[in-house]
Amino acid sequence: MKPSAFRYALPSTLRDAIDIRARFEDSVILAGGQSLIPTMNFRLANPEVVIDLRKLDELNYVRVADGVVRIGAMARQRVVEQNDEVAAANPLIRETLLNVAHPVIRNRGTVGGSLAHADPSAELPTLLTTMRGAITVCGPSGRRTIAAEDFFEFIFTTAMEPDELLVEAAIPALEPGEGWAFAEFARRHGDYSVAGVAVTLKLGADRRIDRVRLGACGIATTPALLTECERFLTGKSPSPELFAEAGTLARDAVTVSDDSATSKVYRQHVLAGLVARNLTTAMTRTDGA
Amino acid sequence: MSTRQFGARVQRNEDDRLIRGKGRYVDDIPLEGALHGVFARSNVAHAKITRLDVSRAAALPGVLKVYTHEDLGSLDMKMPLLIPHPCITHGRTQYPLARDEVFYVGQAIAFVVAVDRYVAEDAALLIDVEYETLPVEIDLRRAAEPGAPLVHADVPGNIAANLVQESGDVASAFAKADHITSITVHCERSTAAPMECLATAARWDEVSGELTVWDGTQAPIGLRGALASLFDLDEHAVRVIAPDVGGGFGPKIHFPYANEVLVPLAAREFGRPVKWIEDRSENFVHMTHERLQIHDIELAATRDGIVLGLRDRFLHDTGAFIPYGIAVAQVASCQIAGPYRIPNILVEFSCVYTPTVPVTPYRGCGRPQANFAIERAMDQLADELGLDRFEIRRRNFIQPEEFPYTRPNLIFADGLPVTHDSGEYEQALRALMDALDVDAFKADQQAALEQGRYLGLGLSFYVEGTGLGPYEGGHVRVHPITGKVFVNTGLTTQGQGHATVFAQIVSDQLGVAVEDVIVVEGDTGVYDWGVGTFASRAAVVSGSAVHKAAVLARKQLIDAAANMLEANPDDIELSDGRAFVAGSGVDGVTLAEIATASNPLRYAFNKAAERATQFAPAARSDGPPLAEGAHPGIEATDYYAPPHATWAYGVHGAIVEVDPMTYGIKIHRYVCVHDCGNMINPMIVEGQIAGGVAQGMGGAFYEKLEYDEDGALRNASFMDFLIPYATEIPHVEMIHQETPSPLNPLGIKGVGEAGTIPVAQVIASAIEDALRPLEIAPIRKVPLSPSLLHSYVTEAGLRK
Amino acid sequence: MTETTEFEPNALVRINVEVNGRAVSEEVSTRLLLSDFLRHQLRLTGTHVGCEHGVCGACTVHIDGTPARSCLTLAVQVDGCSIRTVEGLANADGSLHPVQQAFKECHALQCGFCTPGFMMAVAGLLDERDDLRTAEDDSIREDIAGNVCRCTGYMNIVSAVRRAAELTNEKG
Ligand SMILES: Cc1cc2nc3c(=O)[nH]c(=O)nc-3n(C[C@H](O)[C@H](O)[C@H](O)COP(=O)(O)OP(=O)(O)OC[C@H]3O[C@@H](n4cnc5c(N)ncnc54)[C@H](O)[C@@H]3O)c2cc1C
Ligand code: FES
Ligand code: FES
Secondary structure, three states: OOOOOOEEEEOOOHHHHHHHHHHOOOEEEEOOOOOHHHHHHOOOOOOOEEEEOOOOHHHOOEEEEOOEEEEEOOOEHHHHHOOHHHHHHOHHHHHHHOOOOOHHHHHHOEHHHHHHHOOOOOHHHHHHHHOOOEEEEEEOOEEEEEEHHHHEEEOOEEOOOOOOEEEEEEEEOOOOOOEEEEEEEOOOOOOOOOEEEEEEEEEOOOOOEEEEEEEEEOOOOOOEEOHHHHHHHOOOOOOHHHHHHHHHHHHHHOOOOOOOOOOHHHHHHHHHHHHHHHHHHHHHOOOOO | OOOOOOOOOOOOOOHHHHHOOOOOEHHHOOOOOOEEEEEEEOOOOOEEEEEEEOHHHHHOOOEEEEEOHHHOHHHOOOOOOOOOOOOEOOOOOOOOOOOOEEOOOOOEEEEEEEOOHHHHHHHHOOOEEEEEEOOOOOOHHHHOOOOOOOOOOOOHHHEEEEEEEEEOOHHHHHHHOOEEEEEEEEEOOEOOOOOOOOEEEEEEOOOOOOEEEEEOOOOHHHHHHHHHHHOOOOHHHEEEEOOEOOOOOOHHHOOOOHHHHHHHHHHHHHOOOEEEEOOHHHHHHHOOEEOOEEEEEEEEEOOOOOEEEEEEEEEEEEEOOOOOOOHHHHHHHHOOOOOEOOOEEEEEEEEEEOOOOOEOOOOOOOHHHHHHHHHHHHHHHHHHHOOOHHHHHHHHEOOHHHOOEEEEEEEOOOOOEEEEOOOOHHHHHHHHHHHHOHHHHHHHHHHHHHOOOEEEEEEEEEEEEEOOOOOEEEEEEEOOOOOOEEEEEOOOOOOOOHHHHHHHHHHHHHOOOHHHEEEEOOEOOOOOOOOOOOOOOHHHHHHHHHHHHHHHHHHHHHHHHHHHHOOOHHHEEEEOOEEEEOOOOOOOEEHHHHHHHOOOOOOOOOHHHHHHOOOOOOOOOOOOOOOOOOOOOOEEEEEEOOOOOEEEEEEEEEEEEEOOOOOOEEEEEEEEEEEOEOOOOHHHHHHHHHHHHHHHHHHHHHOOOOEOOOOOEOOOOOOOOOOOOHHHOOOOEEEEEOOOOOOOOOOEOOOOOOOOOOHHHHHHHHHHHHOHHHOOOOOOEEOOOHHHHHHHHHHHHHHO | OOOOEEEOOOOEEEEEEEEOOEEEEEEEEOOOEHHHHHHHHOOOOOOOOOOOOOOOOOOEEEEOOEEEEHHHOEHHHHOOOEEEOHHHOOOOOOOOOHHHHHHHHOOOOOOOOOHHHHHHHHHHHHHHOOOHHHOOHHHHHHHHOOOOOOOOOOHHHHHHHHHHHHHHHHHO
8 A cells, every 4th residue: 555656746835836736637735644645545546746735834824813713724633723712713613623533633634635625524624614614725816715615516526626726714703602512423433423513503682593503514415504404493592392303404414325334314313413412512602501 | 489470460571672663573574675565456256367467567667577377386276275174065275366267356366576565566556457257146145045156166055064063952952942032143244453464574595495484474383384385395494483463363373375375486586585565455355354154043941941952053154265164163153052051952054155355263263153142042032031131041051060061062173072171150140240230230220211311231151162272382491691591382472472471380480580581482493383373272272381391391400400509309499590498598509500500511601601510510420421311401392282172251241321312332331250260460361351352342333344245345444444442442340250270280261362252242232221112123233333223223113 | 945846756855854863864755655764764663554544543653743644644744854753762771751661561562563653642642631640531542542452452551541641740
């Protein structure tokens, strides 16, 4: 299990990286390598060119300002997870990251890499989608920002053009008093999950649900937004029964079919449970709860 | 007198090296200028090879040669069927490289030799193969049915072997019974997945003509014999070394694998060292598998739950070949009655070919399956008769006064009828009940249920025939320079701590520190009588042999010391690396001095040698320096051949909780009561059990090799074949019981596989107990995924 | 700012790395994995390879002070970095690192194949958490999940983590 030979490029600026990307048909980006190198070791990927972004300090940052957490593509997952400013602005980010693989993998894995990889079972794409975050990409014709909901198109497929690079992820901060929760169920700790659910929940002055965001991983060909559940919940008074009903409603969002280890109905069952449980957790974290 | 080391929690001699990164596994052996081999393997299950063209691969710069079967000369032959048995009517083994037909995904087709592994892998991908695929049947049950596609065109019904054994009179037992219960159980195919995959390196010495092979094997002496025979060499011209081996668990006892033939061949041809290091993805499709069996078992019992008779018919999946004979199936068949008296047993099995990786023993070797069958059946019998699960077991145990307890005509792998040597089964069961506080648990279970929580208690008894012969040897020698003691056996070690436990045994006899006993194994150049490390036999068989050799060496030391100190041998004591007259308060002589003095040819090149001359001679002889029959130095070899297997046993129990939201299982407690006779080192015993339980957990919950209907292995990676991490394994509470085996001088029984055997049943019975209120169908299959459990519950809901 | 560079397939690239405190300057092929570089080029064979796809953790080393999988890293990626392997755990005088001492005392290894990677992961953990001495089993287990051991059943490794924390503490 050794990678096949490739042309190795080590750009020192984003500009150069984009130039190289534009010059070759078959290039891959080496960010943390935690998804890319396994596939190369298996020779499932045999790219002509590997573009190593490790010198691009301009993509390695985490900033919190104006109610938005901005994460450079090359920021390591572990660094973001341990950043207290980020956790203060949006604690859902840390809670989600703790479910991504294992600490040693997160030490190397980058936020940009996980988003670009676009695994529908992965946690970060779901976080971005649930939070209605935005992803900025940059190509020969400049930068553009894509809503997370539009960014993930299919399994391992994004709205990025082949000559573009992912440069930044932007995630809104939570509002004061907004509750949050991320939890998933995996057969083995640290694995991609059977299903995972991200929630934020805000109550209005009338104690009714003012705003709720709900998204899930592992259940469809892209990170899934549970918009029907969101609609259903908005304006209602939170109660265990309501959350259970939301869970039941979420079942329809599962579109992946049975695989050898996991049946669709089982995935639906887990999803329903997680939705209800995470709503409850988020509820206890709202102010005044 | 120094304290007895046998039975002490001695820290391991082998650790210092390993924790410093100084282990020497095959791929760590420095071999200057080594070439690297890579196999090209079949990616179809069953096919005729219509074209095989290696020219593009061979032309790649850096490639020295690409071997196909045509390049093998006299080695292009069927590999041996290692353990023949008269019931194997259609034994088939494979060629090192496929000829014109492949029989499973992963079968070796060609062997690339190149300057490094990277280039060799590049070349392997350039090999052009075309196939004409043949129909396959992967499902074990269907493969054994008439009309199924054949794995070997000349093996009707895919049946390699069929064996019926009857102990007692089963027909009358069933006729007499008040109640008959019958079930079918199913254990899935799995793989041992040692952390170090297979590995072979070889070098032909131009000067001596000797072939040296470093191999991650559990049986270097056997492999040495096989290589000598294949390459037509004298045995002493072949040296096989199993250096540090990163876990074995069974499949490394099998030989010769294709690599063990091709690597030496290429090394000879190129006059350079060659190595082949299996990678994880090929380990899944190359190293042998085990576990898939389907048992149809019936018990005939009285109203009171006394089991009078047992009938078991099972299918054993042997994969595409049967190189290791019927070992796995035979071992399974011999433990089918567990710890129970059951006087009438009929057990029949068929070994069935399927187009998959061949099957040889993996830790447990058929016992986990047999145990699952009998223990599931006992649970069901209890249920049907309205008896408690503990009580029904108690009523059927072989009682202490009934040992040795023989099951006539049920022939074990050593060719002898099953004979349980000793045990206190009921006491073990009682210890488990006390530890789990079964009555208190019932109340907890009820209370939890009222809050919508599902708690369950599961248990499994097990027995394990261990310490099989035929024999092992032990060699002990006191080093004249340092006074350290060298010990050799014909075994290998893959982590079992031989360098410590054998040292403890020797330490007690010779009065030297455990650290000063150096155990060297796994090298035919050092010691080459013996069989190998498997079947929980090392401590029992080699331990006994080492003990016997140490007793002889002790006598030599005492006699020599008595001569040197001009004392009576009866007064000599050995302690702290010296021999002295008991109670004399005098220093006496060191072991180095005795060893030096015992060798008539000596030079005073150190203090010990100088000092040795100050004493009287070590041997009293008026004749030549070595008397007739005497030998120089302090050195002894002895052998041990057990009369038959010793039977270890135990009972595991667990309290689990099923989360109805995820069907994830939380194991609140896991208790293991076990008896492996006298323990040489309880710390190491506990390590073996904890590791075994973890592997058992893998089998109970996760580990299933998923072949699709075309015979491709879908989960051939650690990403998809789930091995438990620390988070998936519970803390294991252990209760030791020590009933000495009467069969060997140390009273020990084996423990290597014990942990693994009962786990699947413990989990199945616990989950069944937890979900009883939901009226799920009984659990008959492992592994148990949450998705599967969910389907059981859903089906139960639909039935209601 | 360094220049952008590009290398042909199979080109040899010079890298400068500090390995266990020693400066190393070597030419490596661009596709060479860090694990192979350490094992076969530098002959630091203590770092083991159990899967080469990131799951088992046997190959764990420290890159600039943090544990990482050497099988999922190219040697060229660590140019300019400092690497610590199991061979660099013990002190210069040969005395054992607390993790090594604890693994031995607690019988946390059997075949020893997973051990170097495990110890490197635990050494990293000790740098990060100061509550390990009293931590619950479950929380330790979560922190060491990510390394596979097929022999020990992990129980003694959990004890060794606690013991290593104790030893670290004793040393101050
Ligand atoms: C054992 C194991 C378990 C794991 N478990 C999980 C898990 O539970 N959940 C989870 O989410 N992940 C998991 N991962 C994956 C891990 O989180 C990866 O770190 C992540 O998916 C990819 O990040 P990376 O920085 O390593 O990207 P890389 O592996 O370097 O790249 C991944 C892909 O993204 C592309 N890419 C990377 N950066 C950019 C960019 N800036 N612009 C354009 N394209 C880019 C690459 O070309 C490549 O195709 C696991 C990995 C391992 C080895
Ligand atoms: S070898 Fe690197 S994680 Fe297994
Ligand atoms: S000690 Fe063997 S794999 Fe851990």
